[in-house]
Amino acid sequence: MAVYTIVDDTALETFLERYALGNVLSFAGIAEGVENSNYLLRTDQANYILTLYEKRVDPTDLPFFLELMETLATAGMNCPLPVMARDGSVLQELEGRPCAIFSFLDGTWSRFPNKEKCRELGTALATMHLEAKVMRRHRLNALGPLAWQPLFSSVKSEADTIGVGMTQQIQDRLDAIIENWPTGLPEGVIHADLFPNNVLFIGDKLTGLIDFYFACDDILAYDLGICLNSWCFEADGSFNLTKSRAMLKAYDKVRPLSDAEFKAIPVLAAGSAMRFFLTRLYDWIHTPTDALVSPKDPMEYWSILRFHQSVSGTAAYGIDL
Amino acid sequence: MAVYTIVDDTALETFLERYALGNVLSFAGIAEGVENSNYLLRTDQANYILTLYEKRVDPTDLPFFLELMETLATAGMNCPLPVMARDGSVLQELEGRPCAIFSFLDGTWSRFPNKEKCRELGTALATMHLEAKVMRRHRLNALGPLAWQPLFSSVKSEADTIGVGMTQQIQDRLDAIIENWPTGLPEGVIHADLFPNNVLFIGDKLTGLIDFYFACDDILAYDLGICLNSWCFEADGSFNLTKSRAMLKAYDKVRPLSDAEFKAIPVLAAGSAMRFFLTRLYDWIHTPTDALVSPKDPMEYWSILRFHQSVSGTAAYGIDL
Numbered sequence: 001m002a003v004y005t006i007v008d009d010t011a012l013e014t015f016l017e018r019y020a021l022g023n024v025l026s027f028a029g030i031a032e033g034v035e036n037s038n039y040l041l042r043t044d045q046a047n048y049i050l051t052l053y054e055k056r057v058d059p060t061d062l063p064f065f066l067e068l069m070e071t072l073a074t075a076g077m078n079c080p081l082p083v084m085a086r087d088g089s090v091l092q093e094l095e096g097r098p099c100a101i102f103s104f105l106d107g108t109w110s111r112f113p114n115k116e117k118c119r120e121l122g123t124a125l126a127t128m129h130l131e132a133k134v135m136r137r138h139r140l141n142a143l144g145p146l147a148w149q150p151l152f153s154s155v156k157s158e159a160d161t162i163g164v165g166m167t168q169q170i171q172d173r174l175d176a177i178i179e180n181w182p183t184g185l186p187e188g189v190i191h192a193d194l195f196p197n198n199v200l201f202i203g204d205k206l207t208g209l210i211d212f213y214f215a216c217d218d219i220l221a222y223d224l225g226i227c228l229n230s231w232c233f234e235a236d237g238s239f240n241l242t243k244s245r246a247m248l249k250a251y252d253k254v255r256p257l258s259d260a261e262f263k264a265i266p267v268l269a270a271g272s273a274m275r276f277f278l279t280r281l282y283d284w285i286h287t288p289t290d291a292l293v294s295p296k297d298p299m300e301y302w303s304i305l306r307f308h309q310s311v312s313g314t315a316a317y318g319i320d321l
Numbered sequence: 322m323a324v325y326t327i328v329d330d331t332a333l334e335t336f337l338e339r340y341a342l343g344n345v346l347s348f349a350g351i352a353e354g355v356e357n358s359n360y361l362l363r364t365d366q367a368n369y370i371l372t373l374y375e376k377r378v379d380p381t382d383l384p385f386f387l388e389l390m391e392t393l394a395t396a397g398m399n400c401p402l403p404v405m406a407r408d409g410s411v412l413q414e415l416e417g418r419p420c421a422i423f424s425f426l427d428g429t430w431s432r433f434p435n436k437e438k439c440r441e442l443g444t445a446l447a448t449m450h451l452e453a454k455v456m457r458r459h460r461l462n463a464l465g466p467l468a469w470q471p472l473f474s475s476v477k478s479e480a481d482t483i484g485v486g487m488t489q490q491i492q493d494r495l496d497a498i499i500e501n502w503p504t505g506l507p508e509g510v511i512h513a514d515l516f517p518n519n520v521l522f523i524g525d526k527l528t529g530l531i532d533f534y535f536a537c538d539d540i541l542a543y544d545l546g547i548c549l550n551s552w553c554f555e556a557d558g559s560f561n562l563t564k565s566r567a568m569l570k571a572y573d574k575v576r577p578l579s580d581a582e583f584k585a586i587p588v589l590a591a592g593s594a595m596r597f598f599l600t601r602l603y604d605w606i607h608t609p610t611d612a613l614v615s616p617k618d619p620m621e622y623w624s625i626l627r628f629h630q631s632v633s634g635t636a637a638y639g640i641d642l
Contacts, residue, residue, distance in 0.1 A: 009431045025427040025523065028361065029352035040349065040361065042427070106346040106363070110330045202346065 005037045005052045005095050015094050018085040019101065021045060032197075035213055037097075040104065047104035049080060052097040057213060059098050064137040065212050066090050066100060068189060075131040077124070078105060078200075078208045105208030107200025116204040118231055118243040122250030124206050125194065125227060129220045130255055132189035141192065141216040143275055145181055148174060151278045158285050162298065170277075173305060177271050182219065182264040190223040191215055195230040221261045224251060225269035228317065229276070229304050237303050245318025262314050262321055273305035326358045326373045326416050336415050339406040340422065342366060353518075356534055358418075361425065368425035370401060373418040378534060380419050385458040386533050387411050387421060389510060396452040398445070399426060399521075399529045426529030428521025437525040439552055439564040443571030445527050446515065446548060450541045451576055453510035462513065462537040464596055466502055469495060472599045479606050483619065491598075494630060498592050503540065503585040511544040512536055516551040542582045545572060546590035549638070550597070550625050558624050566639025583642055587629050594626035 007015075012027060022045035030038050030049075037052040053062060066082050070090070073081035080102035082090040092099050110117055141147075152159075152174060159167040191198075193214035200208030224247070232243045248265075251257065280298035287295040314321055328336075333348060343366035351359050351370075358373040374383060387403050391411070394402035401423035403411040413420050431438060462468075473480075473495060480488040512519075514535035521529030545568070553564045569586075572578065601619035608616040635642055 009429050010433070012429070023523070024429060026425075026521075027429045030361070031350035031352050040351070104347075108330050108333070108345060108348045112331070200347075202344070 005054065005097050007037075007039065007050075007052070007095055011095060015092070018087070018092065019083065020086055021048065021083070021101070041101070048083060049102045049104055050094075050099060051102065052094060052099045054097065057098075061139060061213075062091055062098055062100075064135075064139045065215060067135060067137050068132060068212055068215050069102070071135055072128060072131055072209070073103070077127060077131060078206065079212075080105060080208075080210060105200055105210065107202050107207035109197045109200055111196060112235065113196050113199075113201075113231055113243075114204065115243050115246045117199075117201055117206070119246040119250040120201070120204065120206040121194070121199060121227060121231060122247035122252075123254055124199075124209060125191070125223060126251040126254035128191065128209065129188055129223070135189050138189075139216045141190075141218045143192070143214070143279065144216070144218055145178060145271060148271075148274055148278055149178070151282060155278075155282050155285050159281065162281065162284070173270075173309060174274060176309065177267060177274055180267045181271065182260070182267065185219045185221055185261055185264060186258075187217060188220050189215060190218050190220060190226075192218065192223065192226065194223065194227050219264075219268065220255075221257065221264060222268045222272060224248065225265065225272035226276075228265070228269050229272050229301070233304055233307075237300075239307055239316075241316070241318045248317060248319055259321055262319055265314060265317055265319075266308050266311050270305055270308035273301050273308060277301035277305055326375065326418050328358075328360065328371075328373070328416055332416060336413070339408070339413065340404065341407055342369065342404070342422070362422070369404060370423045370425055371415075371420060372423065373415060373420045375418065378419075382460060382534075383412055383419055383421075385456075385460045386536060388456060388458050389453060389533055389536050390423070392456060393449060393452055393530070394424070398448060398452060399527065400533075401426060401529075401531060426521055426531065428523050428528035430518045430521055432517060433556065434517050434520075434522075434552055434564075435525065436564050436567045438520075438522055438527070440567040440571040441522070441525065441527040442515070442520060442548060442552060443568035443573075444575055445520075445530060446512070446544060447572040447575035449512065449530065450509055450544070456510050459510070460537045462511075462539045464513070464535070464600065465537070465539055466499060466592060469592075469595055469599055470499070472603060476599075476603050476606050480602065483602065483605070494591075494626060495595060497630065498588060498595055501588045502592065503581070503588065506540045506542060506582055506585060507579075508538060509541050510536060511539050511541060511547075513539065513544065513547065515544065515548050540585075540589065541576075542578065542585060543589045543593060545569065546586065546593035547597075549586070549590050550593050550622070554625055554628075558621075560628055560637075562637070562639045569638060569640055580642055583635050583640055586635060586638055586640075587632050591626055591629035594622050594629060598622035598626055 022043035025042040025044060028040050030040050032038055035056050036054050039050040041048040041050050069079050070082050072079040083101040084090055085092060090100055152170060156167055159170055193211060198211040227247060228244055232240050234240055277298050280296050280301060283295040284298050343364035346363040346365060349361050351361050353359055356377050357375050360371040362369040362371050390400050391403050393400040404422040405411055406413060411421055473491060477488055480491055514532060519532040548568060549565055553561050555561055598619050601617050601622060604616040605619050
């Protein structure tokens with residue numbers, strides 16, 4: 001939940017003169033996204049999202065994110081479409097922050113998406129990977145495999161506070177992932193953070209993919225690993241193979257996965273689990289105990305990581321090669 | 322900014338079966354209000370606000386607040402109308418919290434409202450005071466004059482941290498207010514927190530009065546004191562007599578003020594300044610320095626308080642008796 005920058009009504013009025021969006025009916029900060037300030041803007045023409053980019057976002061990355069959203073939305077995907085100002089530009093400034101306005105997407109997100117939603121997600125993810133091929137801009141994955149050892153080293157001295165012997169166990173599992181990390185798999189632009197709270201539905205129909213601010217270039221099937229982890233584990237920590245199969249088959253139908261990609265799923269998913277485990281561990285250690293926003297428990301992802309390192313093949317994900 | 326209770330999509334779906342509001346298009350926590358969790362709910366029929374009442378609100382006060390909003394909205398005022406569930410009830414429960422759904426009001430609030438907006442506010446405030454006369458329920462002002470000395474005593478030992486000699490100055494000014502507090506003035510239901518962020522406008526037309534959760538029974542003209550303080554001082558601390566006159570005259574046109582009420586304005590406004598000074602001082606002292614939400618500077622209200630105790634009569638507010 002986040003509104004870091006307050007936008008004055010006078011500042012808003014002056015700012016909106018740069019656009020042709022109609023008369024403002026309402027304007028409210030919304031509690032979505034943790035990196036930026038987001039406002040829901042209603043005019044007599046439509047609903048929009050105004051995003052102000054806060055300090056954690058590197059301004060030099062913004063043209064990449066905006067190109068990606070524009071590429072996907074104009075290809076017909078349900079993604080926020082950056083709205084052009086009267087001068088044709090998309091990136092603006094407000095209250096000293098870079099900002100942009102986007103089309104608003106209907107829909108709500110589901111904490112535990114069902115099988116139909118997992119299928120829709122698979123289709124959308126593959127479509128996104130295909131449509132993003134025309135991207136001119138590119139962005140390295142700042143939280144990819146190369147970042148994991150330095151990230152772990154920075155918190156190593158405190159890792160045992162979450163469990164006896166954890167420091168050694170994390171190092172061993174990290175080493176195993178890095179040793180087995182696949183090469184030669186198809187790469188391209190991935191979302192890299194497509195958790196259920198970033199996907200909107202009306203009923204079981206997917207109506208929105210949002211929050212592209214971790215998007216980057218990496219192994220395409222790694223995005224599937226991220227989605228398997230965040231969509232197919234139940235509240236009790238169990239893995240739902242039916243949902244996994246639905247997601248993978250729907251993906252494969254749009255962008256056929258090679259055998260090499262299928263076989264790499266356990267290590268890609270384990271790598272994704274390691275990435276979220278490590279960033280959560282970092283936040284866990286660095287968040288003051290009396291902070292208003294509670295850090296997420298890293299151990300959820302530790303258990304997911306162990307699952308992927310325990311499976312013997314793709315059958316565990318509902319796929320028979 | 323506040324969303325304290327997270328509402329699950331499944332919980333929402335089940336909850337909304339109690340209502341006939343149409344199909345959900347979107348649902349987002351909004352960063353308004355500091356006491357409760359507020360969600361903007363869009364359906365294919367209309368926009369609504371879902372409010373979950375958090376711990377700081379006494380559940381026994383809720384019927385009073387809901388009756389007030391219903392009374393004003395059905396009288397044609399631009400106030401949130403509590404929406405009835407299928408069974409005819411208004412107060413419901415969700416995620417273990419009392420809650421209610423309200424009609425959504427268009428408009429945005431103005432940080433520094435102009436003279437026309439002050440006039441609109443005066444008209445709306447007087448109308449509210451008249452329309453609320455039919456209220457069956459009543460509520461004592463928990464932050465009225467009787468509460469100020471105990472509130473001050475609870476922070477007295479730390480009051481000098483905001484300025485040398487402040488402890489004695491606060492006590493002297495508080496004593497002066499209490500000694501001169503008027504009796505016999507018309508009483509009724511007041512809003513008690515009608516700051517600019519609780520009043521919505523489209524252009525200069527008032528479209529919404531919101532956040533009735535400090536409403537209570539007290540001296541009606543005390544509500545004017547609260548509004549003079551929060552609407553008529555400029556960013557540099559100066560008092561704008563033109564705005565004050567516009568507000569008071571507009572009020573007087575709808576509910577004529579007696580000479581006694583006019584004459585009591587300086588002390589009522591000073592009392593209001595003391596009330597907000599003391600609660601801000603309390604928050605200032607009790608908020609951890611690393612908290613995400615910064616407490617408001619109490620000294621803004623100290624300067625307002627000094628203004629009202631320095632004036633010699635109603636002419637300072639633009640009124641010639």
